Structure formats: C-alpha cells, structure tokens
Amino acid sequence: MANYSTSQFKNGLKLILDGNPCSIVNNEIVKPGKGQAFNRVKFKDLITGKTLEKTFKSGESLEAADVMELDMQYLYSDGEAWHFMDPDSFEQYSLDSEAMSDSINYLVEQDSCVVTLWNDNPISVTPPNHVILEVTDTDPGLKGDTAGTGGKPATLNTGVVVQVPLFVSIGEKVRVDTRTNEYAGRA
Amino acid sequence: MRDKSYLRKRHQLIKKIRNFFDLQGLLEVQTATLLDTPTTDVYIDSVSSIINNDINSTVVRYLHTSPELEMKKLLSNGSGDIYQICQVFRDNEYGDNNFNEFTMLEYYRIGYDIHALMDDIINLLSAIGIDPKVTKISYAEAFSNYGNIDILSIDFGDLKDIALGLGLSTDFLWIEDLQMLLFAHLIEPKLKNLPVCFIYDYPESQSALARVDGPVALRFEMYLGGIEIANGYDELQDADIYYERFLRENNKRVELGKKAHTLDNTFLTQMQKTIPQCSGVAIGIDRLLQHIS
Numbered sequence: 116m117a118n119y120s121t122s123q124f125k126n127g128l129k130l131i132l133d134g135n136p137c138s139i140v141n142n143e144i145v146k147p148g149k150g151q152a153f154n155r156v157k158f159k160d161l162i163t164g165k166t167l168e169k170t171f172k173s174g175e176s177l178e179a180a181d182v183m184e185l186d187m188q189y190l191y192s193d194g195e196a197w198h199f200m201d202p203d204s205f206e207q208y209s210l211d212s213e214a215m216s217d218s219i220n221y222l223v224e225q226d227s228c229v230v231t232l233w234n235d236n237p238i239s240v241t242p243p244n245h246v247i248l249e250v251t252d253t254d255p256g257l258k259g260d261t262a263g264t265g266g267k268p269a270t271l272n273t274g275v276v277v278q279v280p281l282f283v284s285i286g287e288k289v290r291v292d293t294r295t296n297e298y299a300g301r302a
Numbered sequence: 303m304r305d306k307s308y309l310r311k312r313h314q315l316i317k318k319i320r321n322f323f324d325l326q327g328l329l330e331v332q333t334a335t336l337l338d339t340p341t342t343d344v345y346i347d348s349v350s351s352i353i354n355n356d357i358n359s360t361v362v363r364y365l366h367t368s369p370e371l372e373m374k375k376l377l378s379n380g381s382g383d384i385y386q387i388c389q390v391f392r393d394n395e396y397g398d399n400n401f402n403e404f405t406m407l408e409y410y411r412i413g414y415d416i417h418a419l420m421d422d423i424i425n426l427l428s429a430i431g432i433d434p435k436v437t438k439i440s441y442a443e444a445f446s447n448y449g450n451i452d453i454l455s456i457d458f459g460d461l462k463d464i465a466l467g468l469g470l471s472t473d474f475l476w477i478e479d480l481q482m483l484l485f486a487h488l489i490e491p492k493l494k495n496l497p498v499c500f501i502y503d504y505p506e507s508q509s510a511l512a513r514v515d516g517p518v519a520l521r522f523e524m525y526l527g528g529i530e531i532a533n534g535y536d537e538l539q540d541a542d543i544y545y546e547r548f549l550r551e552n553n554k555r556v557e558l559g560k561k562a563h564t565l566d567n568t569f570l571t572q573m574q575k576t577i578p579q580c581s582g583v584a585i586g587i588d589r590l591l592q593h594i595s
Contacts, residue, residue, distance in 0.1 A: 143398070144398065148530055148533045149344075149346075149508065149510050151479065152396070153482075153483060155486060168487075170470060171471065172473060172474070175471055
C-alpha cells in the first residue's frame with residue numbers, strides 16, 4: 116500500500132501505526148518559534164478502539180492502512196461469532212466478541228450495520244445511530260413518583276441496560292441512541 | 303474577511319497596549335522592514351525580492367522576520383526603552399496557527415532581567431484584560447514534572463533512547479531539535495489547561511540570541527492555553543558572541559541543505575557599541591487576540 120507523509124495528513128486518513136490500522140482524529144501542525152515544524156496527531160486505533168497521540172517530524176511518512184467501511188446486514192449470532200452479509204456480493208463475514216465489543220448491545224437481525232474491514236478482515240462493527248429494542252425487565256414506575264429526573268434502569272432484549280422514563284413498561288419498544296446508550300423516545 | 307466586531311476588538315487591544323507603554327514612558331518606534339540580509343535563524347526563512355529591477359538591479363532585499371536586529375541598533379545608539387507593533391513576514395509557514403504574515407509586538411526594557419520582564423508582561427496582560435492565575439516553571443522543571451526527564455543533564459544518545467521508547471523520530475542532527483520534539487509531544491499538551499504559563503531558563507543549546515548562564519540560556523516563553531505566544535531574552539551584549547551565534551546558525555542551515563546567508567555586518571559592527579543590559583520580548587498579537595474574549 117502507498118505511504119502518506121505528514122504534509123498529506125488529515126482527519127479520517129487511515130494509517131498503520133505500531134502494526135495496527137489507525138484513523139487520524141486530529142492533525143495539528145506545531146511549529147516552535149525557533150524550531151522546525153512537527154505534526155502532533157491524535158489517532159484512534161481501529162482494533163483496540165484506544166486513542167493514541169504521536170508527534171511526527173515534518174516529512175516522516177507512514178504506511179496507508181487498507182481499511183474499508185461497508186454497509187452489511189446483521190444475520191445472526193451463535194454466541195461465539197456474529198455473522199454479517201454484504202448485500203451486494205452476498206459475501207459473509209464474521210467477528211468474535213472481542214471485535215464486536217459494545218456493538219453487541221445494539222444488534223437487531225436484518226439491521227444494516229457498518230462493518231470495518233482491514234485487509235479484507237472484519238475488525239469492528241458500528242451499529243446504526245438508533246435502534247429499536249424491547250424492554251425485557253424494569254421496575255413498574257410508581258404513579259406520583261416525582262423524585263428526581265433520573266428515570267429508572269431498564270434491561271432490553273439484547274441485554275443492554277438503559278435509563279428510561281418512569282412510564283416505560285416491560286414489553287414496550289424503545290428507540291436507543293447507540294452512540295450514547297440513551298433512551299431516545301418510544302418506538 | 304474579518305467582521306467589524308473583530309476589527310473593533312483588535313483596535314481596542316492595540317490601543318490598550320500603546321497606553322500601557324506610553325504610561326511607562328517607552329518610545330514607540332518603526333524600524334526598517336526591508337532589510338539587506340535575511341535572518342540567519344535555522345528554521346525561519348525570510349521572504350525576499352529583487353528590487354529596482356527596472357534599472358537592471360539584481361539587489362535582493364528581505365522582509366524582516368522580526369524587528370529584533372533593527373531595534374537593537376537603536377538600543378546601542380541610546381534610544382532607551384522602546385516598543386514596536388509591526389507586521390512580520392516568514393516564508394514556509396503553514397498550519398492553522400502559523401502564517402506568512404502576522405503582527406508582532408516587540409519591546410525592550412533596560413536594566414530588566416527575564417523575571418522582571420515576565421512580571422511586566424503579566425501587568426501588560428492585566429491591562430488588556432487577561433487576569434488569570436499565572437504559572438511560572440523552568441524548562442528543567444517542566445520536563446521533570448511532565449516528562450520525568452532530567453533535560454539539562456541527559457545527553458543526546460540517552461535522549462534518543464527515550465524518544466525511541468515513545469515511538470518518536472530520532473532523525474535529528476542536534477540535541478535541541480529532539481528537545482523541541484519532546485517538548486511539543488510531552489510538555490505542550492500539559493500546558494493546555496494553564497491560562498498563562500511562563501517557561502524560563504532554556505537549555506544552552508536553545509539560546510538563540512539570549513545571554514547564557516552556565517547550562518541555561520536566560521530565555522523564556524509564554525504560553526496561553528498551551529499555545530506559544532511570546533519569546534524573550536536577557537539580551538546578548540557581546541558583539542563577538544553575536545558573531546559566533548550567527549555563524550553557528552548559518553552552519554546548521556548549510557548542514558540541513560539550506561542556503562547559507564550573508565551575515566548582517568552592519569548589525570555586527572553596530573554591536574561594537576554595546577547595548578545596555580536589557581531584556582526584550584516578542585509577542586504574537588494575532589494569537590494574543592484569540593485569547594481575549
């Protein structure tokens with residue numbers, strides 16, 4: 116794959132850093148008053164999800180990472196692997212729980228998710244921004260209970276726990292913002 | 303295009319700066335911007351042009367990258383304390399915070415050491431409406447607190463090992479460049495939460511045109527919210543040392559494959575008439591303005 120030098124760095128560029136594909140989150144050019152220019156860069160490691168910072172000498176270059184983000188349909192899970200299908204090629208990809216990470220909380224069969232591929236291997240999944248899940252367990256919200264605005268915890272069908280308003284009951288479908296794990300209205 | 307509220311804010315800032323200096327009896331000066339020689343700074347390039355081409359002249363003139371040398375000529379001629387607000391020009395500057403042209407405030411106080419000058423700058427900040435908590439730490443303290451490195455004693459080889467361990471480049475010819483990389487990587491991000499921070503007593507390797515006292519240069523910088531705003535020195539007085547410093551910078555330029563520059567002999571000759579002991583500072587006005595709400 117091609118190399119990118121610091122003059123080509125920009126947000127979203129995917130490069131290999133310490134063997135892992137990383138995406139540039141912030142690229143700051145810093146030039147000390149009496150010194151040469153540096154690129155102070157914040158990366159997101161696409162495998163570990165961690166943020167890292169590195170400062171480069173101007174002119175340094177990094178290998179580009181062959182990363183693609185494809186829309187795929189979530190098929191099913193057997194508890195050990197989660198299976199997705201590219202609707203254009205009908206190719207199937209699977210990920211283990213480590214690669215799935217938190218996205219396991221928001222999977223609904225047939226939903227379209229973004230699967231990130233590195234060298235054609237799926238490394239992570241991003242669910243849609245909002246998903247509709249069913250409440251499987253929650254306390255009944257007592258009428259007249261106006262103590263605080265925190266609401267109450269509710270367990271949803273995927274196992275994830277979300278704070279919901281007191282009036283939400285078991286069996287109801289709710290919309291959840293997958294980026295913040297917050298209740299976003301009834302469905 | 304800047305809107306009226308920005309222009310008004312800028313006008314107020316310049317007015318307050320002038321007022322601050324006028325009350326203290328400093329003279330405002332305008333020194334020549336088009337110079338005969340370029341800056342010898344290793345990493346700063348002068349914008350230049352051939353002038354009077356109409357009459358077949360091949361003379362090249364250089365826009366000043368700072369008014370430092372011209373103002374020092376005035377000091378050596380007995381000007382007393384002086385200040386200047388002017389546009390400065392630098393080639394090969396890019397990024398969101400670096401421009402080819404910007405506004406500089408530069409001033410000199412006779413009889414002040416760098417600590418007295420830093421206090422004066424704090425008063426100036428107050429006069430323009432910046433009044434927060436001030437942090438003052440030495441370069442060595444910054445590195446030991448934030449980087450766990452004994453920066454003044456560590457040698458180039460050991461410093462490279464530290465850089466390698468951090469995954470940083472070690473492709474540098476001189477220790478000062480690696481010191482600056484580590485400062486940008488380890489220290490500057492920690493200064494982001496400090497509204498006003500002075501770093502003083504730079505390593506001798508980064509003395510620029512400051513007087514040196516043992517292992518340290520009597521040089522300081524001011525950071526506002528982690529951004530470099532000002533650079534100041536207890537000014538070099540000895541003409542021979544000025545010559546040495548210019549040579550050193552020029553040689554480094556050559557080693558980096560850059561053009562060697564003719565030295566400013568007028569300046570060097572003028573420095574035979576020694577400037578009084580003084581400290582001076584250059585402050586970036588555009589960046590300063592960004593920090594005033």
